[in-house]
């Protein structure tokens with residue numbers, strides 16, 4: 473497949489020179505993005521209900537974020553964390569003002585943010601012999617060795633043993649399972665308030681409340697992985713805010729830079745001295761450029777009432793999906809929060825995903841046969857109507873619907 477502009481055989485280069493850790497089905501080459509739309513190398517347009525897996529929450533190439541990146545790239549890109557840069561403290565302040573009083577550490581990805589949280593929990597707990605973390609069987613926390621060990625789904629760990637020790641896996645949304653796993657070596661409980669890769673599974677409110685109480689009673693930490701469900705995805709800035717149950721520390725990444733790589737973890741003020749100078753670092757963490765992008769993202773979320781649009785469009789999309797479920801028995805149930813939505817299917821979710829893509833709609837799969845919808849939080853009624861029309865066509869076409 474030639475790139476029209478350059479004549480370069482991109483698919484050929486990919487096949488020969490890029491390690492095959494990803495499988496492309498179908499093999500689309502994207503060349504341009506604007507808002508909820510993407511354009512491929514043949515000129516075909518796609519409505520993107522995947523947002524780069526909850527990364528481009530403001531839509532592709534949001535003008536204010538692009539402008540901020542351009543401006544900052546002409547001024548200062550990187551100086552190393554041996555010095556302060558003019559944008560990192562500003563971003564930390566903006567984030568903390570949307571969260572709880574505390575302090576942030578900046579890195580580059582979700583896995584790195586979770587690694588930081590795990591290191592924090594061990595550093596905090598080790599003096600009292602606590603260095604184990606209770607995690608969830610259906611969770612996903614990343615692909616580094618510590619975050620793989622924390623990840624519940626064993627398929628991701630296959631071939632990479634030995635697993636890093638220090639993690640105890642229990643069933644999600646099962647309070648008794650967590651409570652009975654707490655022991656003298658437990659430092660923390662870590663979970664995603666809304667599980668993404670596991671199949672778009674929101675925590676029950678009562679479960680989270682009881683887990684918070686348990687952590688307080690036992691004197692252990694509660695850590696939230698908001699890498700996928702944070703940054704407005706569920707209708708509040710962080711997912712925990714809609715539950716009214718706050719953690720002691722949380723990780724975020726993905727949508728923080730709307731596509732520009734940046735991750736972070738935030739700790740409550742009382743834990744700000746656990747990680748002292750020399751205990752944790754990241755060369756590229758929190759560069760002026762990445763922080764300028766993330767500052768522009770947060771400003772846009774506030775200025776453009778993104779959280780309100782997310783909540784309103786969620787109600788509309790859920791209603792439309794409900795109508796679809798009334799029409800097709802293949803849709804067993806619909807779940808999620810805000811614009812993080814999962815359709816539990818009786819037909820292969822991967823098949824619906826493929827047909828949707830052929831018809832110009834990008835969606836995702838997750839967990840056990842769940843079709844995952846993660847539209848940009850800027851989505852409009854018109855765009856949702858278009859997506860529903862395409863999904864209708866897909867369910868009509870896929871056998872057994």
Ligand SMILES: Cc1ncc(COP(=O)(O)O)c(C=O)c1O
Nearest residue numbers: 581582583612613614668699700
């Ligand atoms: C909840 C959650 N945590 C962590 C990660 C890992 O993030 P990254 O791929 O940026 O390392 C992901 C990625 O999908 C995720 O969904």
